[in-house]
Amino acid sequence: MLQSANPFSGSATSAAAPAVPPRSQPLSLDGVSKRFGATMALQQLSLDVRAGDLVALLGPSGCGKTTTLRLIAGFEFPDTGTIRIAGREVTNLPPNRRGLGMVFQNYSLFPHLSVAENIAFGLRMAGVPKRERAAHVTRMLDLIRLPGYGERRIAQMSGGQQQRVALARAIVTNPSVLLLDEPLGALDKNLRENMQFELKSLQSKLGITSVMVTHDQEEALTMSDRVVVMNHGRILQSGTPTEVYDRPRTRFVAEFLGAANILPFALVRAEQNWLDIAIRDARGEERTDAPPTCRVAHALNRTLAAGACGEVAVRPEKLRVGDPRPDDIRFDGVVAARVFRGSQHAYRIEVPSLGQTVSVYQQAARAAALEAGHPVSVSISPDDLVVLEAEPGEGDAR
Structure with missing residues (x-):
């Protein structure tokens, strides 16, 4: 799981939150490598994510998928290579200057804040006026099908509802790219299966470019437009879920x-x-x-x-x-x-x-x-x- 200071602070691309769905933006990594001491985490990795696609990085523990997400987020910096969002190089920019949204495995919601305050957190840090924040939060609650839940405490929400709140907080700032770190890993099996369809439907409706890290094969096949299978810091195969499943390139x-x-x-x-x-x-x-x-x-x-x-x-x-x-x-x-x-x-x-x-x-x-x-x-x-x-x-x- 990614650990970092809150990534939403200052992450809005302007002083106003979106009144319309965010624009789709492409993401690219070119020749990215990362070493931690004697361990080579990524080896000359190149990846293009088309605007509006949801791409799943899939692989076992230690394959490099989490390192890839951390590099995109700006929590780590590559030793070689470049990272671009919407054609703009962000390789060495800090997280709050990349215009990203992020959903963590444990959601990282603030238990002392209400649902509305959690959703509005990134807007408040970006200096959006209170009245505007309230209007955008109302729209987000409608979008995630939780109207009227704004005053509830996080502890009063189910796991699936907390997942939706975390998603709303990530997208309310109009991010260029949405990063999902094992977003359904904290849910039980039945709820996780239902949320796969809900999350994919919402991502498609918004048309937001998304990168998801998962080790769950079913989750990757169900939710993604493109599956990227990784091992030992390399991409072994990339393609649509049907292509990768029906025509695997290697035994792994x-x-x-x-x-x-x-x-x-x-x-x-x-x-x-x-x-x-x-x-x-x-x-x-x-x-x-x-x-x-x-x-x-x-x-x-x-x-x-x-x-x-x-x-x-x-x-x-x-x-x-x-x-x-x-x-x-x-x-x-x-x-x-x-x-x-x-x-x-x-x-x-x-x-x-x-x-x-x-x-x-x-x-x-x-x-x-x-x-x-x-x-x-x-x-x-x-x-x-x-x-x-x-x-x-x-x-x-x-």
């Missing part, structure tokens, strides 16, 4: 952003956009119960020679139990375990010819549950196989 991205089955292969023949591959087992031996080769599309940035080894990924929901198609890769296995997830049965299936187990998700309404020990035939369409790039070199980050 495939396994971090949802479940994935990873299958080794040996290259038989390479063409410009296609590879003919032979699926191997975990020991590198060719499987005996599959077609000798299958053709898969690829977008690799490297050239592979015949006989080279690699890996393909396939999501569990893409595998089918029974009902093979003519071009499918098919293998036999035995159900090792089943978990019921309401709409789905999640299976772990032992596949002797692969020397590993695979995950299969099957819609519960479409087929009866299969118990442990049940023999099954599992099939995969080659179109659902994604050829993975080799992982980049690792380094330390935080």
